[in-house]
Amino acid sequence: MAQHLSRTDHPAPAAEQPGPAAPAGAPAGEQYLGNGSGDWPGSGSQGHTAMPPAGPAEQRFAGRPGNQPAGPAQQQAAPDDAPARPSRQQRRAPAPQQGALGVEGIARVGQQIANSVGTVMLGKPEAIRLITISMLTEGHLLIEDVPGTGKTSLAKALAGSIDGSVSRVQFTPDLMPSDVTGVSVYDRNTSEFEFRPGPVFANIVVADEINRASPKTQSALLESMEERQVTVDGTSYPLARPFLVLATQNPVEMEGTYPLPEAQRDRFLARTAIGYPDTRSEVAMLAERDRVDPLDAIRPVTDIATVAAMVAGVNQVHLAPELRNYIVEIIGATRQTPEVRLGASPRAVLHLGRAAKAAAALEGRGFVVPDDIARLAPTVLSHRLLLTVEAHAAHRSADDIVRSLISRVRVPRGTGG
Secondary structure (H helix, E strand, C coil): CEEEECCCCCCCCCCCCCCCCCCCCCCCCCCEECCCCCCCCCCCCCCCEECCCCCHHHHCCCCCHHHCCCCHHHHCCCCCCCCCCCCCCCCCCCCCCCCCCCHHHHHHHHHHHHHHHHCCCCCCHHHHHHHHHHHHCCCCEEEECCCCCCHHHHHHHHHHHCCCCEEEEECCCCCCCHHHHEEEEEECCCCEEEEEECCCCCCEEEEECHHHCCHHHHCHHHHHHHHCEEEECCEEEECCCCCEEEEEECCCCCCCCCCCCHHHHCCCCEEECCCCCCHHHHHHHHHHCCCCCHHHHCCCCCCHHHHHHHHHHHHCCECCHHHHHHHHHHHHHHHHCCCEEECCCHHHHHHHHHHHHHHHHHCCCCECCHHHHHHHHHHHHHHHCEECHHHHHCCCCHHHHHHHHHHHCCCCCCCCC
């Protein structure tokens, strides 16, 4: 059963570059971010804060403007009348390309989105952060959690905050692939077949209990998730951008379900669990939601064009060569440990790099640091690993193994890149 919950049927694909605005009363000439410290709803600090200067450890990975190494001409001494060379702090964020939003704007708008979604998802800053990272990387998120924890509300709140479209598909054993992608219908008036788009044609698609559908129906999402298009009767139809699949699985009542194959699990950027709210959040839910649905109060804080500019800006974040090797070493370690019979794929290398760039941009940095990679590695890699029988017998989880591998991989100490 497919259910459309669209705010805009045709999201605008074009991207304009909006300029970040400083709050009223801000000192002249000072750059402001949404939250330069990386705080999210529920973590104690909200609103606009001044960008802190980069520390020595971060400056080693800052790189050069535009991520270009110095050439012979740049290494020569500058004449006396040449303009002053920018300091490392001034050149730590690459200049955004046309149509891309700078990291200051990404941090500011990202904080606004997080604050908006946080009015619905109380006490879940990490889940909000992860779904925002998935959106900015145009990845997909797999949520494995018990019913009633707010998985669908999370998707609706995000779609409402970016003025995008959202659709929900309840996966059941009798669901057909055409119920997801769409179908060609014969029009007697024109004597031609007309394509009727399915619920996958939305900015955010909630695939509820995806493991209850047959593998044939599950595979209908493969092309959509990887290539952002749907092919029906030999004709390809592009999907809306940004495009995010938020799939849910119920870890209990597994009878009659179809586990996701490795090929499909590998297409998800990350896997997470929302979990139960804390006591204070549940008390607040009782006090505030017995008469008013918080989703009705959600108003857009940005638009699809700005989100597209944020995605383009994330692509410009600098990833130093030392950190590229760091990512590859972590992925390689998953393939060599005896507790894992199938390690992470080359696609995982790309996903971890993109997620680290998005995390850096949301904190107002134009460059990635090792902590960005180490913090995201368990959620990005754990669902891709197939463990041995011995690991299961020892009650070792994929998360535990990934964290153990990270602790053994040498953390790079770069000098810029």
